[in-house]
Amino acid sequence: MISDPIDLCLARESIDTIRLLAADAVEQARSGHPGTPMEAAPIAYLLYTRHLRHSPQHPEWPGRDRFILSCGHASALLYSMLHLTGYDLSLDELKAFRQLDSRTPGHPEFGHTPGVETTTGPLGQGFAVGIGMAMGARFLSEQVDRELFDYRVYALCSDGDLMEGVAAEAASLAGHLRLGNLVYLYLDNHITIEGDTALAFSEETATRFLAYGWQVLRAEGENLAEIDAAIACAKEDPRPSLIIARTHIGQGAPNKQDSPAAHGAPLGAEELRLTKVALGRDPEASFVIPDAVHLHMTAAVNRGSALFERWQQRLNDRQAEPQLANWREIVERGLPDGWQEHLPVFDAAEGPMATRKASGLVLNALAPQLPLLLGGSADLAPSNNTVLEGEAAFRPGASGRNIHFGVREHAMGAILNGLAHTPGLIPYGGTFLIFSDYMRPPIRLAAMMGLAPIYVFTHDSIGLGEDGPTHQPVEQLAALRAIPNLVVIRPADASETTLAWRLAIAERRRPTALVLSRQNLPIIDRHSYGAAEGAARGGYVLAVEEGDLQALLIASGSEVSLALEARTMLQQQGIGTRVVSLPSWELFDEQPQEYRQEVLPPTCQLRLAVEAAASFGWERYVGDKGAILAMSSFGASAPAAQLLEHFGFSAAAVAARVEQMLK
């Protein structure tokens, strides 16, 4: 299609229609961002009509090109494009922009609107998610089928996207990996919310991206031929491409163009009227789509369906290829049969083992059954135990399953989202738990979108020892547990770690954070104590009281063994003590009340929670009469055993606390 000359007259009419649809939607909502849709309309027009291989009636077609609106505040532009090109998004939805229960929320939300590829709004995220999508495409193309997955990722970015560190991290990795399937367009409009970008942003962006190894092109934002040629050139280059388009915020609005006033508020009735006059439209009419524009734009439907059919045909023709058959089965039917049959079983006799080590063993047992499981670490693979043994690295020109993210936790989080958007892939990423703080924005977005990346967070408490308080998580557990729709699992030993991985893999609709110890932990003797399968319910009775139930010890992770030891001491004194392992609050809270009360009988009010992390939130389980043995400050630098003792995490201290409570 790209070889056709541009019908300039029809293009202009279409572009003005896009501009005004977006401005009308914002005006109607009395809220939103008209300026960016107006400036970016020519680019969006060219992309959707001449470059994107998309099929409006098959928005989930795996072989489609992806378009990301990284500047998510320009959502009215995206909705206008989706409506005009025939996606299932009516004009009424555009008129209900930013209203409750509409499909046109303030920022694009994945899963909410057909054609929205990822949730954007927090700047930089879309930019970095796109890099993950491009890596996913590269992986499928090299590992499954080259032609079927030769799709590209396009993104529209603003100044803010380029100022955010997460985009810088991701751009550096994209250049390193030579992701030629990336075509990014940057709206260089010289305006930010506080005024001219020159207030805070005077770097030479083009040079910076050249330094990353990108191709950099320039175009005038209103020059269709220039933009079109730049996109064509970007598609052909083996490097990722950044097209710097000099645009004008609020383009077409006589008094607000090039002003921050066009950014985050409706144009206002009078300015919108003047804009319509300037564009030669009826100033009194709103949401107008000329017939010629309608016909021209909806041609995307048939064109897209033909592309889709051809792809589907190719898929069917080649389904004898084992890689492709595998992929198709996973995408259409879910995880392959028997994927969890070869997992290690840990025996207490094997002696103590760090849960991070157990995690590495389980991961490597899973890998052969799950060819679309891939991931890595933010340069801590040997510590996180995230390497898939015998598998190749994800390198430029060779997409193995071991990804080296570099020291880029934030980009890793966003890239995992991009990989999770890729049909069939199960991505994971590791770092120290403390550095989950660097990647909260993409974790939150994964939870919001219902994506299911797996986070391997090791070195989970002061138990990491000498590295000291900068590396010792205290509040990170609470901060992760507070995120809606994220499952956090802190296994007590190697056996619970196996189960945690099983849960994380099986859970394909929300993200899971595995919280693992650096230090060795006893492997709990499951002949004497409750089976690790109990962890699937979030919490379970690990050790039943002998005699009457007098005290309840509730713990997670490394503190569970401590609780078991304390229980032995207490039972020796005749104090009937139960130990509950509570690796996942989210999973436990989802259980029926009956089960929860069976595990934590309301009749037993003497409850002590033990966790080497902030006490924040534990009141939920210990109740008014209970107590919490936890961290009330940052940690310190010393060998782990000394630190745990110093901060009160010993069996003797736990037992003493219970005795004191009994008095």
Add this chain to the structure above:
Amino acid sequence: MISDPIDLCLARESIDTIRLLAADAVEQARSGHPGTPMEAAPIAYLLYTRHLRHSPQHPEWPGRDRFILSCGHASALLYSMLHLTGYDLSLDELKAFRQLDSRTPGHPEFGHTPGVETTTGPLGQGFAVGIGMAMGARFLSEQVDRELFDYRVYALCSDGDLMEGVAAEAASLAGHLRLGNLVYLYLDNHITIEGDTALAFSEETATRFLAYGWQVLRAEGENLAEIDAAIACAKEDPRPSLIIARTHIGQGAPNKQDSPAAHGAPLGAEELRLTKVALGRDPEASFVIPDAVHLHMTAAVNRGSALFERWQQRLNDRQAEPQLANWREIVERGLPDGWQEHLPVFDAAEGPMATRKASGLVLNALAPQLPLLLGGSADLAPSNNTVLEGEAAFRPGASGRNIHFGVREHAMGAILNGLAHTPGLIPYGGTFLIFSDYMRPPIRLAAMMGLAPIYVFTHDSIGLGEDGPTHQPVEQLAALRAIPNLVVIRPADASETTLAWRLAIAERRRPTALVLSRQNLPIIDRHSYGAAEGAARGGYVLAVEEGDLQALLIASGSEVSLALEARTMLQQQGIGTRVVSLPSWELFDEQPQEYRQEVLPPTCQLRLAVEAAASFGWERYVGDKGAILAMSSFGASAPAAQLLEHFGFSAAAVAARVEQMLK
């Protein structure tokens, strides 16, 4: 001093001494990072003996140059330098490296060891904090006294620092601001934890920094003359400078040099012995400081004292200058008298007002009294109301009090730490509460270091309306409250906002986060209800029950007025209802139990907490029989009033819930 020729023989002996001290310390601790100290010893030697204007006996001298070890894992290098140049850090402390209660923790900790300028370890943070320090120097130099504050900021950075997004954001701003007082040295050792840096990092760093507007220089890491000349050149340039030093991790260790094995574990007894042999030292002796080296290095003490005395003299000579006198008074005696006398008093009759708006008014009333109060926003100043009216912008060559951070929340957080390290300055920074997620690592470090930047977090709940779930905080309040030593205040109205600012300014030993509404809130009639001063205790009785106390409503921020309305409804039904405003959990929890029980009488178990955020943690206040009206999911995009109703935040819903609980 720089003009003296380098005594190469003595220099080599000193450098080898540094290398071996660090390697011995790591070996003794059986934990730590020997490789980077060994490679960076020549640079550290040159800095501490020939460039840094420092005075080991006056580590807090305001006019000193700052040295930041951004690669904090190389702490053994810093401790060796501090010991050798005569700081109050004994050899025994070096021998107690990474042990409990030593002054030599695993990563450098500010306030813990004299001569440690900031806490580092989480990569990228030191890099960005240094930018804030350089801005602080620039500010003091231009606003207070040019000569007294012409100090420079030096930093030593690793690959990891340069890969982190926070450093990219900060570097872009530093180039923009032309911070010529920055001299950064980058250890280009080609090695990361996972292996060769080429696994994930192949960008042209030099070009990238040129794009930011930095001077970039190169030197061989073992070539003293080259490094020395590069530093001299960096000091003279009006741009920030990056010196790329090609170094070799583990330099001097015969079998581990240039290997990741030299990074994060002791060399091992045998390799350390071989290293000593290779360096011509006694292989059996540890912690050896040759006399000549001792004499040579401790010359820093007298040299430094002379510099310090000269500076002090100049300070005394010029103390008639009003700016300088002001600065001195603040640094020596604290906040100026009467600083809180001109704050606005808000009257209920003024009608509803967003707390973000009140915050802007208070901030502008404070500014004239506090000339060292400075700050800004990550490109949301008009929304955060963080502009100091009539004050100049912080620009290249003109350091006004209004800082334009750009869309760089993470760097803003770190820069605020650097500003807070600068004697006398009171820095603040604003963004939307949701984007506190982008800046958690520096917030945590501020809390750990006991620095007191002020965060202005506006748009604090679903009450922001149409922007939708990507912009609506849910779990952010809990996540901030979980950070030890951070004070979070969510004022209920304009009057509590005034008080919150007073607390934040008065609090010079820990950071404060102000959590403010976008939407208008009633100004509570303080004639009818409790005085806003109660907020100073974190929580207080805002409305006393009429008749017997039957129900307790506990709320913060925008939900307090809702609770008052609900109380009116409940009282009309004869239900004695108390409303407690709880703007700050941390401050309330610090009150004596007596006060807390007076506010929340244990006898009243019918408690309902109301907060438009995650319920996480509220169990602490409502107890076993209480309930929490909060968010259990992400928000949605719609006008605020509809959203609040939709998610159950209406007076009627609150009252109904209480009635239901009474049944």
